[in-house]
Amino acid sequence: MTxxxxxxxxxxxxxxxxxxxxxADGFDVVGEAGDAADAFAAVRALAPDVVLLDIRxxxxxxxxxxxxxxxxxxxPVVVLVSSRARIxxxxxxxxxxARGFIAKDDLSGEVLRRVLAGAS
Amino acid sequence: MTRTATVAxxxxxxxxxxxxxxxxxxxxxxxxxxxxxxxxxxxAWSFVGVGLVARHRRPDSRTGxxxxxxGFAWLARFVVAVDTTPAxxxxxxxxxxxxxxxxxxLVTFPTGRTESRAQRxxxxxxxxxxxxxxxxxxxxxxxxxxxxxxxxxxxxxxPAGGGFRPEAVDLAVQAVVVALxxxxxxxxxxxxxxxxxxxxxxxxxxxxxxxxxxGTLLVQRTAILLLLPPSAGVWxxxxxxVVLVVWPAALLLGLLRSRLDRSGVGRLVVELGExxxxxxxxxxVVARTLHDPSVALVHRRPGTDGFVDAGGAPVEVGARAxxxxxxxxxxxxxxxxxxxxxxxxxxxxxVAAGAGLAMENERLHAEVRHQLREVRASRARLVEAADAxxxxxxxxLHDGAQQRLVAxxxxxxxxxxxxxxxxxxxxxxxxxxxxxxxxAELRELARGIYPPLLTDGGLGPxxxxxxxxxxxPVVLAAVPPERPPETVERTCYFVVSEALTNAAKHxxxxxxxxxxxxxxxxxxxxxVEVVDDGVGGADPDGSGLRGLADRVAALGGGLEVASPxxxxxxxxxxxxxx
Numbered sequence: 001m002t003x004x005x006x007x008x009x010x011x012x013x014x015x016x017x018x019x020x021x022x023x024a025d026g027f028d029v030v031g032e033a034g035d036a037a038d039a040f041a042a043v044r045a046l047a048p049d050v051v052l053l054d055i056r057x058x059x060x061x062x063x064x065x066x067x068x069x070x071x072x073x074x075x076p077v078v079v080l081v082s083s084r085a086r087i088x089x090x091x092x093x094x095x096x097x098a099r100g101f102i103a104k105d106d107l108s109g110e111v112l113r114r115v116l117a118g119a120s
Numbered sequence: 121m122t123r124t125a126t127v128a129x130x131x132x133x134x135x136x137x138x139x140x141x142x143x144x145x146x147x148x149x150x151x152x153x154x155x156x157x158x159x160x161x162x163x164a165w166s167f168v169g170v171g172l173v174a175r176h177r178r179p180d181s182r183t184g185x186x187x188x189x190x191g192f193a194w195l196a197r198f199v200v201a202v203d204t205t206p207a208x209x210x211x212x213x214x215x216x217x218x219x220x221x222x223x224x225x226l227v228t229f230p231t232g233r234t235e236s237r238a239q240r241x242x243x244x245x246x247x248x249x250x251x252x253x254x255x256x257x258x259x260x261x262x263x264x265x266x267x268x269x270x271x272x273x274x275x276x277x278x279p280a281g282g283g284f285r286p287e288a289v290d291l292a293v294q295a296v297v298v299a300l301x302x303x304x305x306x307x308x309x310x311x312x313x314x315x316x317x318x319x320x321x322x323x324x325x326x327x328x329x330x331x332x333x334x335g336t337l338l339v340q341r342t343a344i345l346l347l348l349p350p351s352a353g354v355w356x357x358x359x360x361x362v363v364l365v366v367w368p369a370a371l372l373l374g375l376l377r378s379r380l381d382r383s384g385v386g387r388l389v390v391e392l393g394e395x396x397x398x399x400x401x402x403x404x405v406v407a408r409t410l411h412d413p414s415v416a417l418v419h420r421r422p423g424t425d426g427f428v429d430a431g432g433a434p435v436e437v438g439a440r441a442x443x444x445x446x447x448x449x450x451x452x453x454x455x456x457x458x459x460x461x462x463x464x465x466x467x468x469x470x471v472a473a474g475a476g477l478a479m480e481n482e483r484l485h486a487e488v489r490h491q492l493r494e495v496r497a498s499r500a501r502l503v504e505a506a507d508a509x510x511x512x513x514x515x516x517l518h519d520g521a522q523q524r525l526v527a528x529x530x531x532x533x534x535x536x537x538x539x540x541x542x543x544x545x546x547x548x549x550x551x552x553x554x555x556x557x558x559x560a561e562l563r564e565l566a567r568g569i570y571p572p573l574l575t576d577g578g579l580g581p582x583x584x585x586x587x588x589x590x591x592x593p594v595v596l597a598a599v600p601p602e603r604p605p606e607t608v609e610r611t612c613y614f615v616v617s618e619a620l621t622n623a624a625k626h627x628x629x630x631x632x633x634x635x636x637x638x639x640x641x642x643x644x645x646x647x648v649e650v651v652d653d654g655v656g657g658a659d660p661d662g663s664g665l666r667g668l669a670d671r672v673a674a675l676g677g678g679l680e681v682a683s684p685x686x687x688x689x690x691x692x693x694x695x696x697x698x
Contacts, residue, residue, distance in 0.1 A: 013523070013524075013554065014526065017527055017530040021530060021533065021534055024537055104529075104530070105525075105526050105530070107530060108533065
């Protein structure tokens with residue numbers, strides 16, 4: 001079964017490239033959102049399996065969005081992304097309900113699949 | 121006149137008075153001669169002697185002179201005891217002079233000078249009642265008393281037993297004298313009540329003695345007025361004379377007390393030099409030295425005409441006597457004290473100078489403490505500003521170049537994954553564009569951290585480049601022809617840079633004029649001026665301008681921001697050289 005993915009990032013160029021990259025690797029990208037508010041609306045409307053969530057967003061940060069989403073029934077799996085390295089966030093990634101973390105420059109379908117599989 | 125001559129004259133006058141009494145030609149009761157003589161000479165010589173001492177110790181006061189005058193006037197009454205017509209006339213005319221001098225002495229003590237209208241009236245009345253009134257008596261009926269009784273002024277010698285019947289005119293004169301005595305007492309009492317503790321210390325001995333004398337005189341005169349037997353008056357006159365003998369000593373004591381001890385000023389300076397001299401300690405030492413517990417020390421608020429107390433509350437200095445403490449001709453503080461101390465300006469000024477040293481010391485300490493606080497605060501702000509700048513650089517990198525480089529990486533990865541040729545070209549073009557933009561952003565960021573042109577080309581080219589890159593028209597009106605030291609150059613650059621950023625971001629300005637000229641001091645510093653035509657209302661305590669002010673202050677310079685609402689902003693910085 002193909003995972004349905006929502007991409008949340010405030011940089012349009014990243015969203016566009018990530019979408020193409022994941023689609024090429026066999027993912028079904030069902031939508032994009034530029035900030036936390038759009039992300040919540042998109043999750044409700046599209047019910048994605050996976051949310052690829054940038055940590056730095058203009059309104060609420062990715063950790064906060066992950067907390068809110070984790071409270072929902074049928075919550076999507078959240079994978080955090082950032083142009084910073086994981087080590088820049090210390091224990092925050094482990095402490096969050098997110099399934100995992102991918103540095104933006106490491107992003108590929110294979111890495112995403114590994115994160116989704118490895119932690120579940 | 122020398123003191124020796126005065127003493128000799130007093131001795132001669134005393135002997136002459138004694139001769140007049142004993143050999144003058146009038147019948148004087150034998151039992152009255154000795155006490156009258158002893159008391160008269162004791163009073164007169166006491167006044168002359170102590171008066172001379174007083175004049176020597178307090179040359180600024182007329183009290184000493186008045187005391188000497190009283191001594192001679194006291195003896196002059198005895199001219200009338202010589203049984204000749206000229207002596208009678210002169211004696212009657214001089215008979216009450218002592219009373220006039222007495223009134224003046226008591227009313228004007230301790231300065232010897234009349235200081236109010238009431239005092240002038242009393243002293244004038246005292247003199248009017250002596251020579252002029254006695255002259256009237258002479259004209260009215262001089263012969264009346266000749267060879268029989270005493271002349272009308274009751275102080276002289278002694279009445280002949282029983283024969284004297286006072287007439288209406290005598291009673292009237294006595295009533296006026298009594299009224300004068302009461303007025304003097306009222307004047308003295310109100311003066312004592314009105315003055316502070318320092319003045320009372322000086323006034324009390326003299327006034328107590330004087331009041332007793334006036335009181336006895338009052339009883340004596342009232343006795344005459346009430347037609348009591350004259351013999352009672354004799355005893356009263358003698359008792360008042362006994363008081364008169366010691367009164368000069370009391371006057372002298374008062375004079376010396378009002379002079380205060382000058383050695384106190386020395387002690388003051390020593391005590392003030394001791395450690396831990398706070399404002400209250402200073403005040404209490406000054407109060408003790410001046411013997412005025414009500415002394416207050418007030419500071420001038422810099423840049424105003426107002427004064428404040430140690431707690432910073434405004435104080436009205438006009439209400440009491442004031443001695444100003446000056447530095448460079450400007451009052452820096454004031455000593456508020458009892459008006460009585462104004463009679464001793466030298467002493468108060470000496471004390472004020474001593475206190476001024478301590479206050480100046482305290483002021484310098486306060487200034488140093490203030491500067492230290494200021495330096496600590498600005499140091500903390502500089503560190504904060506540096507941290508904020510680092511945060512900004514990190515964010516700029518993260519939001520800018522870093523995102524673009526991530527995009528380049530992803531685009532290249534997509535290309536490598538085997539995109540169709542049409543898409544491949546687009547991906548490579550996208551990667552190249554992102555790379556170009558990332559480089560441009562990195563350059564701008566690096567330039568913001570430190571402009572290389574400033575190091576290589578100096579302030580002029582760096583400012584020109586800044587002006588060209590600014591988002592609004594900038595007129596570079598003046599730049600210094602020579603390169604100042606690097607720190608000065610750097611500071612000037614960042615002042616202009618920050619001011620331009622503000623003008624573009626907040627002021628809504630349409631043009632900005634920048635000029636950097638040599639400082640008028642000629643010490644090699646620079647004066648930077650950035651003027652815009654924007655909305656004004658810039659906050660000098662906002663983080664940007666505050667940071668600039670700290671930066672300029674770190675070099676010992678100053679930054680001024682004039683930004684009236686609606687009338688543009690003018691940022692002026694003077695950046696000294698080293």
